[in-house]
Amino acid sequence: MEKKLxxxxxxxxxxxxxxxxxxxxxxxxxPDPSEITAFIPGTIVEIKVSEGDSVEAGAILLLLDxxxxxxxxxxxxxxxxxxxxxCEGDSVQKNQLLxxxxxxx
Amino acid sequence: MxxxxxxxxxxxxxSSKLKGGGDKAIEKQxxxxxxxxxxxxxxxxxxxxxxxxxxxxxxxxxxxFGMDRKELAGDGVITGYGxxxxxxxxxFAQDFTVAGGSLGRAHSKKIVKVMDGAAEAGxxxxxxxxxxxxxxxxGVESLCGYGEIFYRNTKLSGVVPQISVILGPCAGGAVYxxxxxxxxxxxxxxxxxxxxxxxxxxxxxxxxxxxxxxxGAFTQASITGNAHFYAKSETEAFNTLKKLLSFLxxxxxxxxxxxxxxxxxxxxxxxxIPDNRRQAYCVKDIIRGIVDASDFLEVHKxxxxxxxxxxxxxxxxxxxxxxxxxxxxAGVLDVDASDKAARFIRFCDCFNIPLLTLVDTPGYLPxxxxxxxxxxxxxxxxxxxxxxxxxxxxxxIMRKAYGGAYIAMCSxxxxxxxxxxxxxxxxxxxxxxxxxxxxxxREIAAAxxxxxxxxxxxxxxxxxxxxxxxxxNKGYIDTIIRASMTRETLIKVLSRTGLSRKGRxxxxxxx
Numbered sequence: 001m002e003k004k005l006x007x008x009x010x011x012x013x014x015x016x017x018x019x020x021x022x023x024x025x026x027x028x029x030x031p032d033p034s035e036i037t038a039f040i041p042g043t044i045v046e047i048k049v050s051e052g053d054s055v056e057a058g059a060i061l062l063l064l065d066x067x068x069x070x071x072x073x074x075x076x077x078x079x080x081x082x083x084x085x086x087c088e089g090d091s092v093q094k095n096q097l098l099x100x101x102x103x104x105x
Numbered sequence: 106m107x108x109x110x111x112x113x114x115x116x117x118x119x120s121s122k123l124k125g126g127g128d129k130a131i132e133k134q135x136x137x138x139x140x141x142x143x144x145x146x147x148x149x150x151x152x153x154x155x156x157x158x159x160x161x162x163x164x165x166x167x168x169x170f171g172m173d174r175k176e177l178a179g180d181g182v183i184t185g186y187g188x189x190x191x192x193x194x195x196x197f198a199q200d201f202t203v204a205g206g207s208l209g210r211a212h213s214k215k216i217v218k219v220m221d222g223a224a225e226a227g228x229x230x231x232x233x234x235x236x237x238x239x240x241x242x243x244g245v246e247s248l249c250g251y252g253e254i255f256y257r258n259t260k261l262s263g264v265v266p267q268i269s270v271i272l273g274p275c276a277g278g279a280v281y282x283x284x285x286x287x288x289x290x291x292x293x294x295x296x297x298x299x300x301x302x303x304x305x306x307x308x309x310x311x312x313x314x315x316x317x318x319x320x321g322a323f324t325q326a327s328i329t330g331n332a333h334f335y336a337k338s339e340t341e342a343f344n345t346l347k348k349l350l351s352f353l354x355x356x357x358x359x360x361x362x363x364x365x366x367x368x369x370x371x372x373x374x375x376x377x378i379p380d381n382r383r384q385a386y387c388v389k390d391i392i393r394g395i396v397d398a399s400d401f402l403e404v405h406k407x408x409x410x411x412x413x414x415x416x417x418x419x420x421x422x423x424x425x426x427x428x429x430x431x432x433x434x435a436g437v438l439d440v441d442a443s444d445k446a447a448r449f450i451r452f453c454d455c456f457n458i459p460l461l462t463l464v465d466t467p468g469y470l471p472x473x474x475x476x477x478x479x480x481x482x483x484x485x486x487x488x489x490x491x492x493x494x495x496x497x498x499x500x501x502i503m504r505k506a507y508g509g510a511y512i513a514m515c516s517x518x519x520x521x522x523x524x525x526x527x528x529x530x531x532x533x534x535x536x537x538x539x540x541x542x543x544x545x546x547r548e549i550a551a552a553x554x555x556x557x558x559x560x561x562x563x564x565x566x567x568x569x570x571x572x573x574x575x576x577x578n579k580g581y582i583d584t585i586i587r588a589s590m591t592r593e594t595l596i597k598v599l600s601r602t603g604l605s606r607k608g609r610x611x612x613x614x615x616x
Contacts, residue, residue: 005385008435010467011539015435017385023434027474041311067309
């Protein structure tokens with residue numbers, strides 16, 4: 001079975017070739033610090049902040065129960081809680097957005 | 106007991122042992138589309154009537170959890186020696202019909218015995234895995250068994266070829282014996298390998314994944330690269346295994362078996378590849394145009410397809426081929442391709458198999474994902490493997506050989522025995538487009554018509570460097586040959602380079 005040929009650019013030269021599916025997945029190398037996401041699937045045990053709160057870097061935002069552990073989810077930087085997307089007791093998927101933070105310039 | 110009575114008694118005991126887990130369990134095995142361990146060994150793998158079984162009467166001595174009342178035929182594994190196409194091998198086959206092929210102390214001792222036998226005789230070891238895992242009733246004794254097998258897999262690495270055939274479940278610690286061996290076979294719908302199964306993943310992480318997606322045959326052959334050969338049936342797997350053995354010596358002190366020379370079905374013409382360096386083609390067509398009878402046994406066919414590796418013969422002499430595949434990802438080097446090539450090169454070096462490298466690569470795959478996946482660390486393995494290898498190393502540059510990838514693909518600088526280039530070979534730091542953009546950056550920016558000027562500069566660079574003559578002037582390339590002369594030339598090289606090195610140069614660590 002012939003697969004569709006695509007273009008791949010290396011050192012400004014455009015090659016006509018096959019690109020396997022797993023090479024097409026977008027790759028996010030630096031996480032966005034304003035998006036607090038679940039690094040593991042689990043349950044939200046406790047939310048320690050409210051929308052509009054100012055938080056310091058390292059402040060505990062919520063507790064995520066996963067792997068029989070209460071995992072402390074912290075803020076990477078000083079900022080303001082923009083929106084809380086989950087409630088206590090919610091089951092969350094891996095990489096699900098939990099809290100959006102606003103960082104002052 | 107009279108002699109005849111004892112003989113009859115023996116025959117009764119024997120027939121009961123030969124039945125493994127009994128009719129019901131055999132029927133269950135068959136329903137899954139699987140052969141029994143005995144059928145696999147005696148009918149599918151070994152030459153007829155060549156099997157010499159040992160330790161059939163071994164029994165376990167476990168007393169806990171009601172095990173003292175359980176008789177397990179052969180303790181769930183068949184072991185012994187036999188022949189494949191007239192050449193001796195050591196073999197063990199786990200018998201799923203007996204306590205799920207679970208590995209207990211006696212079971213592992215039987216495997217260890219044939220492993221030691223393979224080492225002593227200097228013959229290949231073939232393991233057939235079909236086991237539910239550790240025999241939990243035996244506790245640490247079972248773990249001890251795995252450990253002793255892993256230890257021997259490692260000590261045998263690079264001494265005799267070790268081949269694993271996964272014909273059922275192979276989960277948890279059990280996966281590591283196959284992973285330490287040189288080649289792993291899997292069969293569609295039958296093989297399953299994973300450290301933690303779908304159930305555990307569901308419980309712990311809440312992620313849903315089927316057994317097949319997680320560690321089925323095709324997953325292991327394509328995504329993880331744990332398996333080297335993927336077959337549609339058990340019969341196909343064993344036929345490929347026998348073919349693989351036909352390229353290999355019995356041990357690292359011997360040379361691989363030479364046969365009579367057969368010309369390729371479709372010899373190469375001079376215009377076998379597109380002259381536009383941006384155009385793709387399938388390098389396997391080139392390989393088939395060079396090797397005996399156009400017969401190429403590809404290893405890792407579904408994994409890192411931008412690099413092609415496998416066995417073939419040249420004038421009857423087995424060789425290992427490593428080739429960039431312009432058809433996939435333009436033939437770039439990346440993390441997986443580096444691992445694939447490096448391990449194959451090291452296997453060939455262990456077993457006195459000369460290397461032929463076919464080069465057409467634009468360089469390394471750019472991207473943050475590659476960098477973060479460790480392309481530096483993985484890419485270094487190719488350099489290490491080629492530089493370390495002391496078998497004859499022949500290199501043919503077919504078209505592009507750019508930058509670091511030129512060096513990595515068995516260049517003269519890494520100790521190649523012989524380097525040839527086709528007339529369309531381009532040995533340069535990078536492709537003309539990229540090079541012109543850097544060298545003439547200021548001139549292009551200042552030009553009245555930058556687009557036109559850039560094209561002119563690309564042409565200039567092409568004329569100057571996009572050829573094999575600069576490298577040939579320096580002696581980095583031994584000769585420039587037409588594509589149609591490739592086979593003839595390589596045969597000449599092979600006939601002058603002897604395979605004199607003996608002994609175990611190194612093991613074949615899983616890379």
